[in-house]
Amino acid sequence: MKISARQLWKRFGGVVALQDVNLDVAENEFVTLVGASGCGKSTLLRTIAGLESYGAGSLTCDGKEIAGPGPERAMVFQHYSLYPWLNVVENIRFSRRLAVHTRERTQADVEAASGRADALLRLMGLAHVAKHYPAQLSGGMQQRVAIARALMSRPSVLLMDEPFGALDAQTREVMHDLILHVQRLERSTIVFVTHDVEEALYLGQRVVLMAPRPGRIDTIYRVPLPAQRTQAMKLEPAFVALKREVLERIRATSGMQTDFELLEKLSQAAPT
Ligand SMILES: Nc1ncnc2c1ncn2[C@@H]1O[C@H](COP(=O)(O)OP(=O)(O)OP(=O)(O)O)[C@@H](O)[C@H]1O
Numbered sequence: 001m002k003i004s005a006r007q008l009w010k011r012f013g014g015v016v017a018l019q020d021v022n023l024d025v026a027e028n029e030f031v032t033l034v035g036a037s038g039c040g041k042s043t044l045l046r047t048i049a050g051l052e053s054y055g056a057g058s059l060t061c062d063g064k065e066i067a068g069p070g071p072e073r074a075m076v077f078q079h080y081s082l083y084p085w086l087n088v089v090e091n092i093r094f095s096r097r098l099a100v101h102t103r104e105r106t107q108a109d110v111e112a113a114s115g116r117a118d119a120l121l122r123l124m125g126l127a128h129v130a131k132h133y134p135a136q137l138s139g140g141m142q143q144r145v146a147i148a149r150a151l152m153s154r155p156s157v158l159l160m161d162e163p164f165g166a167l168d169a170q171t172r173e174v175m176h177d178l179i180l181h182v183q184r185l186e187r188s189t190i191v192f193v194t195h196d197v198e199e200a201l202y203l204g205q206r207v208v209l210m211a212p213r214p215g216r217i218d219t220i221y222r223v224p225l226p227a228q229r230t231q232a233m234k235l236e237p238a239f240v241a242l243k244r245e246v247l248e249r250i251r252a253t254s255g256m257q258t259d260f261e262l263l264e265k266l267s268q269a270a271p272t
């Protein structure tokens with residue numbers, strides 16, 4: 001297993017953000033995490049990234065306990081967090097992760113890095129804006145730069161927290177096919193958080209549905225589609241049916257229903 005969580009617990013004060021989480025992600029698998037706000041999706045992702053500690057249980061990557069960030073695990077956030085004073089190719093080359101190794105760097109390393117940066121520029125369709133600054137780019141382009149930067153250190157695991165959340169629907173569709181292409185080329189293992197169930201089903205081989213209060217895994221769905229996805233598959237009956245099932249389950253586990261019932265009672269009790 002690439003990533004393995006066993007009886008994983010995480011608390012923030014009195015809040016149980018992760019309760020007894022058990023999850024295996026296979027090498028080269030694409031797993032998506034969905035669930036109502038506050039169910040612990042970001043917490044689970046950040047814990048795998050090594051940005052959060054955990055209270056109990058075990059969490060491993062390639063069989064080694066995760067004790068902090070590592071170059072084999074790269075994170076992409078919703079907000080692109082590019083350096084505004086660096087142009088596109090500089091942003092890709094000068095990732096903080098690589099800067100750590102600066103002292104041991106040789107000329108050959110520098111050349112290999114610039115070859116990789118050029119390859120990533122082409123892969124992400126950014127070659128024509130290599131010398132542009134982030135402020136001159138659209139949101140979709142900025143996010144492509146952020147993904148290229150994350151890929152620079154050849155991570156085997158890509159952790160993405162609502163990376164396309166700020167993009168319009170058309171740009172998102174393009175990014176979906178791009179990230180699937182990247183995954184095939186780089187043979188990465190991807191864990192991807194989203195609010196968008198259609199996105200989760202289109203990208204994921206499995207969809208992990210989490211539930212809040214306490215944050216936990218509720219259901220794991222296997223997506224009944226071939227590995228090679230096409231946009232037309234979103235219209236297939238099996239896709240539409242699973243989308244409805246997942247949406248209903250999120251609603252049922254969100255606690256919002258009881259909020260609606262409470263509102264109903266309040267309005268009935270209100271003096272007329
Ligand atoms: N740094 C923190 N300090 C205290 N509580 C936190 C912290 N981070 C998360 N939490 C709590 O942990 C729970 C899970 O939060 P998390 O951000 O993982 O949810 P999420 O599923 O990503 O939600 P959303 O869909 O809104 O992004 C929430 O109750 C949240 O308030």
Ligand SMILES: [Mg+2]
Nearest residue numbers: 041042043161
């Ligand atoms: Mg979140």
